[in-house]
Structures are given as C-alpha cells and as structure tokens.
Amino acid sequence: MYTINDRSRDIGEFIPAEDDDMLICRCEEITKGEIRRAVHDGMFTLTEIRRYLRTGMGLCQGQTCSRLVKGIVAKELGISPAELEPATARVPMRPIEMNILAAEETEAI
Amino acid sequence: MSDCADVIIAGGGIIGCACAYYLAKRGCSVIVLESSDHIGNGGSSRNGGGVRQSGRDPRELPLAMYGIKNLWPSLSDELEVDCEYHQDGNLRLGKTEEHINILRGLTTRAKACGLEVEMIDAEAVQSINPYLSKEVAGASWCPTDGHANPLTTTLGYYKTARKLGVRFITGEPVTELRKIRGKVRRVVTSNGNIYEGETIIVAAGLFSRPILNSIGIDIPMQKVMLEALVTEARAHMFDQMLGTAEADFYGHQTKHGSFVFGGTLGLEGFTRDNGTPVTNSLAASSTCRGIIKYFPMLADAKIVRTWAGWMDLCADKVPVISPVDEAPGLIAACGFSGHGFGIAPAVGYNLAQLVTEGRTDVNLHDLRYNRFCAKA
Numbered sequence: 195m196y197t198i199n200d201r202s203r204d205i206g207e208f209i210p211a212e213d214d215d216m217l218i219c220r221c222e223e224i225t226k227g228e229i230r231r232a233v234h235d236g237m238f239t240l241t242e243i244r245r246y247l248r249t250g251m252g253l254c255q256g257q258t259c260s261r262l263v264k265g266i267v268a269k270e271l272g273i274s275p276a277e278l279e280p281a282t283a284r285v286p287m288r289p290i291e292m293n294i295l296a297a298e299e300t301e302a303i
Numbered sequence: 304m305s306d307c308a309d310v311i312i313a314g315g316g317i318i319g320c321a322c323a324y325y326l327a328k329r330g331c332s333v334i335v336l337e338s339s340d341h342i343g344n345g346g347s348s349r350n351g352g353g354v355r356q357s358g359r360d361p362r363e364l365p366l367a368m369y370g371i372k373n374l375w376p377s378l379s380d381e382l383e384v385d386c387e388y389h390q391d392g393n394l395r396l397g398k399t400e401e402h403i404n405i406l407r408g409l410t411t412r413a414k415a416c417g418l419e420v421e422m423i424d425a426e427a428v429q430s431i432n433p434y435l436s437k438e439v440a441g442a443s444w445c446p447t448d449g450h451a452n453p454l455t456t457t458l459g460y461y462k463t464a465r466k467l468g469v470r471f472i473t474g475e476p477v478t479e480l481r482k483i484r485g486k487v488r489r490v491v492t493s494n495g496n497i498y499e500g501e502t503i504i505v506a507a508g509l510f511s512r513p514i515l516n517s518i519g520i521d522i523p524m525q526k527v528m529l530e531a532l533v534t535e536a537r538a539h540m541f542d543q544m545l546g547t548a549e550a551d552f553y554g555h556q557t558k559h560g561s562f563v564f565g566g567t568l569g570l571e572g573f574t575r576d577n578g579t580p581v582t583n584s585l586a587a588s589s590t591c592r593g594i595i596k597y598f599p600m601l602a603d604a605k606i607v608r609t610w611a612g613w614m615d616l617c618a619d620k621v622p623v624i625s626p627v628d629e630a631p632g633l634i635a636a637c638g639f640s641g642h643g644f645g646i647a648p649a650v651g652y653n654l655a656q657l658v659t660e661g662r663t664d665v666n667l668h669d670l671r672y673n674r675f676c677a678k679a
Contacts, residue, residue: 239473286607290606292595
C-alpha cells in the first residue's frame, strides 16, 4: 500500500514562472506559485500539500481544484499525475449545520 | 546516499520531526523513517491543537511548562511557517456543581505543581468569552495556555529539518531493531532495507510497540480512536482554548476562522478497527450536541469536515520518553496518549540534548519505560 519515497532526492531548483500568481484553490485562495514552492519545501504528496497550504480544505473540499493541484505537483516532481494518490475525502460531502447533525436519534433503537 | 547516520528515527510524526530538527541543529546526521506515505500522518495531523499545561498529569507537566516558556513563543520564526500559536489562555468549563468539583480538583493539583491556574465564576467567564452560554457556572482558567496549528507545525519541523540535511524516507515502515555487540544499531524495514546509527529513537506512535518488541521491550499501550471536526470559517470570535469538565468537547477558533472541535462519543476504545481510522457515524453528532450546549450561537455553523485518528494510549496515560537500559543506544518516545502535540517541541529539544550531551533540561525520570508494574 505504501510506496518508498526519499524526500532528499533532487527535484531541481524552484524557478519562478509568469503564472505563479494564478489562483488554483479558489475557496482558500492558494496560488500556483505557492503550490510549486511547497513541493520544493518537501511536500511531495497531495495530502501534505493540503495540510501545509489548505488547498482543498475550503467549502468545496477540493472538488474544484484537486485535479489542478495534482497536475502542478506532478509536474514539479517530474512524475505522472497518476502516481499521486488523491487526498482523503472526508464526510460530510456537503457542509451540514451543527443543529442538523446534533438532532439524530440518541435513544437506543 | 549512505544508510548510516548519527541518529536513526523511526517515525515521521511531530515527535520524530522535532527530534530530527533539534539534532540537526546540533550538528548530528539524521535519517527519519516514516511508515506511511505522508509526514505527520498519525496523531500529529489529527489532534485538536491544544498547547496546554492545565489538566495535565504532574509527571508530564514540566515538559509542557518548559515548551510554553522556551520554545513555542518563537517557533513560527524558527520553522519559517505560521504555527498559528496563540497564548490566550485555556478555559475549562463547567455547568453543574459536579463539574465545578471536578475542576476544583484539577486546579488544586496543577497549582501544587507551580502552574498559574485558578477557578473563576460565571461572570468572569463571560468577561473572557462573551459568546458562551449563560448556563456556564464557572471554569478553571490558565492564562498561559493556548493552541497552535498541528499541520503547519509538524510540517514546519519537517521542512526545516530537511533543509538542514536530514534525510526523510516515507513508505519505509520499521519492523525490527537489531543489536550489534550489545548495542542497538540497526533498523530493519519491511522493504528489506537496513539503516545503521549510533542512536536509535523510536517515535512511531502506536507502531512503537511492535518495533520495541523486536528486542524484547514492551510498553503497555493500546490504540483508541479519537475524532474531530471543523466548521466553515466565521468572523473572529475568541482566541482561548476551550475544554469542559465532562470532556464532551474541546477546541478553538483557528486563524482561518473555522472552529476545530474534538469530542468524545463514549465508545472510545471499543470502536471498530477498519485498519485505518475511519470516522464513526455517531461521533460528529455527539460532539455537535456538546458544542451547542456551550455555544448556542454556533448551532447554525456548518461542519465541513470530520476526521479520526488513533491515539497511542499508555496504561497510565502519560508517555514514555526514556533511554532503554537493556538496549544501549535506544531511546523510546511513544505512548503520548492523545496529548503529545503541545509538548512535542519540548520533547524534541530535550531528546536532542540527551543524545548530544547525555543530559536534559527537564527531568524525564517519571516518564521512564520501566515504570509499569503489576498491582501489589
């Protein structure tokens, strides 16, 4: 299940690009440049990128940006996007108010 | 690249990453072996972010106090990430006479250890946090407690340690320790790789037990699932860390504006083992009921995410942070029992001292590995 991944391997220097200011995660307002820099800081998996930058942690939970983030990270690492595992999807799939969650049946059935 | 280093660390959570960082700063070569695909994938990324002294066992309280005094205030600058550290106090809330009695007991014990903590009445609670339910009858108040962001702090330690030359390898689960001429030197992984070091630190959370078992050392701990949730972002309300006498929830508002709350379901320790920590369908609802009792105005706040994690619960609920007499060269740092995040910087700093100087600023004797014994 787990793949050996040496975090000291050479992925080259961070090279600034013209489109680094482009917003990729719209919910949390994270740019392409921030994502690329995070890879050079050692964040080699989509889960680490997410925890480090908050990409995909906003209201849409990554439903908009996760494919884009994956492509950017893969390119930076010089690997195929297919080699990157998506970050774990978490319940609830849509935001739910606390009072709705709280109102479930508490008596034993 | 060499598979030899001064120190080999089994476990790439916040304890392993903090040890690696402080060791590298002292000039040691370090290799960190993490079993999962991600750095900090266990409790380090799944806890509620408390940086607390109040409510702690007197045996680990000195570590908490040391970290809050010496390490946390400058951690964001040092790690070049925003650890979102807030030192705005901890309120432990009570509604009933019974709750207040629990809080009084905790306060008296913490005071005896030299911690600045006091009982405050309903009015004082409202003046600190006016958003709380008027039903709150009192609280314990520790003004030097706080909270931080576990994700950026853990990855910050990783990032800076890596920058200092620490070699991190993920997807490399340690399965076995081996002695060479009476000294623990070799670390074997399930991929069949062997790493060698002068000192071996086992900080692999729950997985520390089978690793230590490979050389005949056993620490009584078991896995218990804990769950947490996060709301949508809201306008800034308060900066304190909160808990309750009943422990029905704990949490804080983050810099982002969302509220991170953890809570208990009442079935901890008996939930189904899915291999990975999967949230229980009853838990978020239970935590929401706990929150609404204290924060009626958050009833319409939307939950965007819930998650679960294993804690490595030690038999006496405090960690083992200790060299192992029978195995020279080996240090165990595990069994943090769900409250390791806040003390992690102090643990890393003191273990780096232990490795390089043979001494520590904080006396770790009460956390030794061989303290467990059967009843008389």
